[in-house]
Amino acid sequence: MSEAVDAKIASLPDWRGALLTRIRQLIRDAVPDVVEDVKWRKPTNPLGVPTWSHTGIICTGETYKDKVKLTFPKGSLLQDKHRLFNASFTGVRRAVDLMEGDDLDERALQDLFQEAATMNSAVARAR
Numbered sequence: 001m002s003e004a005v006d007a008k009i010a011s012l013p014d015w016r017g018a019l020l021t022r023i024r025q026l027i028r029d030a031v032p033d034v035v036e037d038v039k040w041r042k043p044t045n046p047l048g049v050p051t052w053s054h055t056g057i058i059c060t061g062e063t064y065k066d067k068v069k070l071t072f073p074k075g076s077l078l079q080d081k082h083r084l085f086n087a088s089f090t091g092v093r094r095a096v097d098l099m100e101g102d103d104l105d106e107r108a109l110q111d112l113f114q115e116a117a118t119m120n121s122a123v124a125r126a127r
Helices: 003-009 014-032 106-126
Strands: 035-039 049-053 057-063 068-072 094-098
Touching: 003 014, 003 035, 014 049, 014 068, 014 106, 049 106, 057 094, 057 106, 068 106
Parallel strands: none
Antiparallel strands: 035 049, 049 057, 057 068, 068 094
């Protein structure tokens, strides 16, 4: 576990922190050897953005006032068979915006995390 991700979650004592905690567990269950970190620290976001990787970034967990955004940097290359992507349809990135009270399709999210990790591994092997 990353202490930096712990700190980010602890800074969110509302529904966003609870949701990010649940997302974190889903990712870790789906991809047991996932590496978590925070990236993109800046003065307006000193705790950065939680990031989960497996031979490349699987997704990031950005938090806003009204949502938690799971951004998949190579999302357009994923099948997304459960049609979870609902944001960021420009370029290669795709995202899942989760609002307060949204029902999580946990199995579908885990499928997406696994698909992203598998794709990252395949790309790394091809190099």
